[in-house]
Amino acid sequence: QAVVTQEPSLTVSPGGTVTLTCDSSTGAVTSGHYPYWFQQKPGQVPRKLIYDTTNKHSWTPARFSGSLLGGKAALTLSGAQPEDEAEYYCFLSYSGVRIFGGGTKLTFL
Amino acid sequence: DVQLVESGGGLAQPGGSLRLSCAASGFTFSDHQMDWVRQAPGKGLEWVGRIRDKAMSYSTDYGASVKGRFTISRDDSKKSLYLQMNSLKTEDTAVYYCASLRPPHDYWGQGTLVTVSS
Numbered sequence: 015q016a017v018v019t020q021e022p023s024l025t026v027s028p029g030g031t032v033t034l035t036c037d038s039s040t041g042a043v044t045s046g047h048y049p050y051w052f053q054q055k056p057g058q059v060p061r062k063l064i065y066d067t068t069n070k071h072s073w074t075p076a077r078f079s080g081s082l083l084g085g086k087a088a089l090t091l092s093g094a095q096p097e098d099e100a101e102y103y104c105f106l107s108y109s110g111v112r113i114f115g116g117g118t119k120l121t122f123l
Numbered sequence: 124d125v126q127l128v129e130s131g132g133g134l135a136q137p138g139g140s141l142r143l144s145c146a147a148s149g150f151t152f153s154d155h156q157m158d159w160v161r162q163a164p165g166k167g168l169e170w171v172g173r174i175r176d177k178a179m180s181y182s183t184d185y186g187a188s189v190k191g192r193f194t195i196s197r198d199d200s201k202k203s204l205y206l207q208m209n210s211l212k213t214e215d216t217a218v219y220y221c222a223s224l225r226p227p228h229d230y231w232g233q234g235t236l237v238t239v240s241s
Contacts, residue, residue: 062229
């Protein structure tokens with residue numbers, strides 16, 4: 015089966031911008047993979063931030079955005095806040111089968 | 124309020140079986156496809172599988188690591204989702220979450236811990 019790869023860890027400064035990416039072993043990530051992005055904080059259940067590449071839920075802070083970038087799905091955080099320190103997971107669909115990436119731990123400098 | 128409450132977790136022996144349940148309330152369960160997601164202690168999320176709704180013939184899909192060993196079913200009259208786990212392995216040890224992930228929804232239970240150990 016496919017393998018979905020994310021950066022294991024990234025750091026960001028308060029107010030800074032960071033981009034997390036999501037790569038597929040089968041080739042370029044496209045809108046047909048319906049990329050989702052989840053945020054999980056310690057001791058909490060995951061929460062979906064982005065669905066179908068770019069769409070936000072009503073609870074998604076405006077500083078988060080989703081896109082396709084260089085053949086990967088991407089989650090960009092602009093104007094990072096300390097409460098954004100968390101693990102982030104991408105989630106791709108492959109003709110019905112769904113796969114999580116390994117997660118990116120986002121920490122603050 | 125939407126609630127998903129998992130139950131049935133506990134200790135199982137390698138090679139054994141366990142059946143998890145998920146009781147739903149606060150939304151029209153029968154209209155929702157439902158997923159099982161697990162998380163091993165200190166590890167990332169892993170998609171276990173999904174069952175679609177009646178309109179999609181209750182079709183199912185499974186992750187590669189559980190395919191052929193786990194079976195997802197549902198009873199819409201009881202607003203309940205199930206995960207039958209057979210031929211359990213130590214690597215199946217995890218918190219198991221039921222969830223409704225199809226947009227615009229994002230419903231998760233609090234999870235139930237399954238420990239596979241001799």
